[in-house]
Structure formats: C-alpha cells, structure tokens
Amino acid sequence: MALALIASPRDLDLELSRTVLGRRGFERQLATVAEQARALAWARRPDIILVDVYLEGALELVEGLRADAETRELSIVALTGRITDPREAQLLRAGANAVLRLPADSAFDERLMRYVDVPTRKSSRFPVSFRVSTGSQTVPASGLNISIHGLLIETWAELPISAEMLLTFRLGGEGGTMVSAPGRVVRRGAPRQYGVEFLELDLEARLAIESFVIG
Numbered sequence: 001m002a003l004a005l006i007a008s009p010r011d012l013d014l015e016l017s018r019t020v021l022g023r024r025g026f027e028r029q030l031a032t033v034a035e036q037a038r039a040l041a042w043a044r045r046p047d048i049i050l051v052d053v054y055l056e057g058a059l060e061l062v063e064g065l066r067a068d069a070e071t072r073e074l075s076i077v078a079l080t081g082r083i084t085d086p087r088e089a090q091l092l093r094a095g096a097n098a099v100l101r102l103p104a105d106s107a108f109d110e111r112l113m114r115y116v117d118v119p120t121r122k123s124s125r126f127p128v129s130f131r132v133s134t135g136s137q138t139v140p141a142s143g144l145n146i147s148i149h150g151l152l153i154e155t156w157a158e159l160p161i162s163a164e165m166l167l168t169f170r171l172g173g174e175g176g177t178m179v180s181a182p183g184r185v186v187r188r189g190a191p192r193q194y195g196v197e198f199l200e201l202d203l204e205a206r207l208a209i210e211s212f213v214i215g
Contacts, residue, residue, distance in 0.1 A: 002024070002026050002027070002047040002048075002116060003026065003027045003029065003044060003046040003047050004016075004021050004026045004027070004028050004029070004046060004047065004048050004049075004050060004116075005029050005031060005037060005040055005041060005044070005046040005048070005049045005050070006028060006029065006030050006031070006050045006052075007031045007034065007037035007049065007050065007051045007052060007055050007058070007061060008030070008031075008032070008050070008051075008052035008054065008055055008079065009032050009033075009052065009054060009055055009056065010052060010054060011030075012030075012052070012079070012102070013028060013030060015102060015103065015104070016028065016050075016104075018104070019104045019108055019109055019112065020108075020109035020112055020113055021112070026047075029044070029046070033055075033056070033057070034055060034056065034057030034058065034060060034061040035057075037049070037051070037055075037061055038061055038064055038065065038071075041065055041071050041074060042068070042070055042071055045071075045074065046074065047075070047116050048074075048075045048076075048077060048112070048115055048116045049065070049074055049075065049076045049077070050077050050078075050079050050100075051076060051077070051078050051079065051091065051096065052078075052079045052080075053078060053079065053080045053085050053087040053088060053091065058078075058087070058091060059087070059090050059091060059094055062076055062078075062091050062094040062095050062096055063094045063095065065095070066094065066095035066189070075097055075115045075116065076095065076096045076097055077096060077097060077098050077099070077100050077112065077115055078091040078092070078096040078098070078099045078100070079099075079100055079101075079102060080099055080100075080101055080102070081101060081102060082101055082102075082103070089161055092161050092186060092187050092188075093161055093187065093188045094187075094188075095187050095188070095189065095195075096187060097115050097186060097187065097195070098111065098114075098115060098186060100112060114149065122145060122146055122147075122212060122213040123144065123145040124143070124144075124145070124146070124212075125142055125143065125144060126142070126143045126169060126170065126171065126173075127140065127141075127142060127143070127169065127170070128140075128141040128142060128143045128151070128153055128167060128168070128169040129141065129167075129168050129169070130153075130155075130165045130166060130167045130168070130183070131165060131166050132157075132159070132163055132164070132165045133163075133164040133165060133166070134163075139155060139157045140155070141153040141154060141155035141157070142154045142155070143169055144193065146171075146209060146212070146213065147209070147213060148198070148201065148206055148209050148210055148213070149197060149198060150183065150186070150195060150196050150197040150198050151167075151169075151183075151195075151196055151198075152189060152193060152194070152195055152196075153193065153194055153196055154192050154193050154194075155192060155194070156192060159185050159194050160185065161185055161186070161187070161188070162184060162185060162186075163184065163185045164182065164183070164184045164199070165182070165183055165184070165185075165196070166180065166181075166182055166183075167179075167180070167181055167182070167183045167196065168180045171208055171209065171212040172212060176212075177204075177205075177208035177212075179205045179208055179209065180205070181198050181199075181200065181201055181202075181205055182198070182199040182200055183196040183197060183198050183199060184196065184197050184199055185197075
C-alpha cells in the first residue's frame with residue numbers, strides 16, 4: 001500500500017479522502033508540525049509528501065528534506081488554496097515538485113499521481129542546451145539526472161521558477177539519440193541547479209529516455 005504523508009495543521013483527511021488518495025487505498029498519515037513530518041519522512045520514506053503552505057516551518061521542512069541525502073529524492077507537493085499564495089513560489093524554490101490546490105478540481109488526481117508514480121531516474125552527466133521562451137540565446141548546461149518526467153540541469157544562467165524553455169540534448173554520448181523537448185523550471189536545487197519538468201514528449205523522445213534510464 002502506498003503511503004501519503006500529509007504535513008498540515010489543518011484536518012484535510014476528509015477532503016483528501018475524496019481524491020485519488022481515498023479511492024486508491026492509500027495509507028494517509030498526518031503530521032501537524034514540521035519536525036514530526038521530517039521524522040516520519042526519514043523513517044517511513046512515503047511515496048508522496050503533501051506540505052500545506054499553512055504549516056509553520058513548511059519552507060524549512062522542504063529545504064531540510066532536500067538537503068538530507070536520505071530524503072532528497074522523495075516526491076514533495078505543496079498544498080494551497082484557490083487563490084495564489086506567495087508561499088507557493090517559496091516552496092517551489094526550496095524543492096517542492098509541484099503545487100496542488102484545494103478544494104480539489106478535476107485535474108487534481110491526475111497531477112497528484114504523476115508525482116506518486118515517480119519514475120526511475122538515471123544519474124549521468126551529459127551536455128544540454130536550452131533557449132528560454134522569452135529570449136533567443138542558446139545557453140549551455142549539464143544534465144545531472146533524467147526521467148521521463150524531467151531532468152536536473154546545472155547551468156550558469158539564472159532561471160526563474162516557471163520559466164519555459166526548449167531543451168536539446170543527446171542521450172548515450174556520440175551516436176546516441178538527440179532529444180528536443182519543451183520544459184518548465186519547477187524547482188531550484190543546489191546552487192546553479194534547476195529541476196525542469198518536460199511539458200511534452202513525442203513518442204520517439206519518450207522511448208529514448210525510457211531506454212536510457214532502464215539501460
């Protein structure tokens with residue numbers, strides 16, 4: 001049974017039970033303070049962590065989880081309301097994978113499961129070039145790890161959260177498959193590192209990435 005850790009001072013269990021977290025038979029564990037959530041994340045390695053923007057110490061919780069080698073790869077989603085909250089951007093910069101809004105809409109389940117079913121990633125340094133949608137300059141970068149959902153890049157360029165870009169990279173070295181895909185910055189990692197989510201992959205690109213990751 002998959003485990004969802006819900007870090008929130010509010011009682012969201014009834015509301016979340018009406019989403020895929022209830023219908024798929026998830027085990028839902030609530031932590032009402034940040035330190036409790038961090039301890040549970042370290043001990044139980046949940047399949048997904050939902051961090052409420054209203055949790056005191058939410059920013060420090062996400063930063064701490066990303067800084068700890070034992071919890072760095074866990075999937076973290078920020079929970080917020082219908083109205084945009086400035087704390088959303090802070091949590092994304094700290095390392096949250098995405099923001100989901102409550103009450104849940106028709107897209108909530110699909111988006112949530114995208115981060116529960118975190119695919120295998122492969123760590124491998126490879127050259128990447130990208131062009132941000134608002135500019136014409138092609139910028140060099142290094143890919144550090146990759147999955148069918150996105151990649152971690154390292155670059156000297158300063159990239160804002162939500163910046164969209166066209167990425168180009170070759171998998172498997174010289175002679176490998178060249179991939180071109182649109183992406184969006186969803187989080188900051190270590191200095192000069194950014195998590196980029198693929199916005200769309202054609203079939204050839206998806207198969208190439210899956211083969212590279214599995215192989």
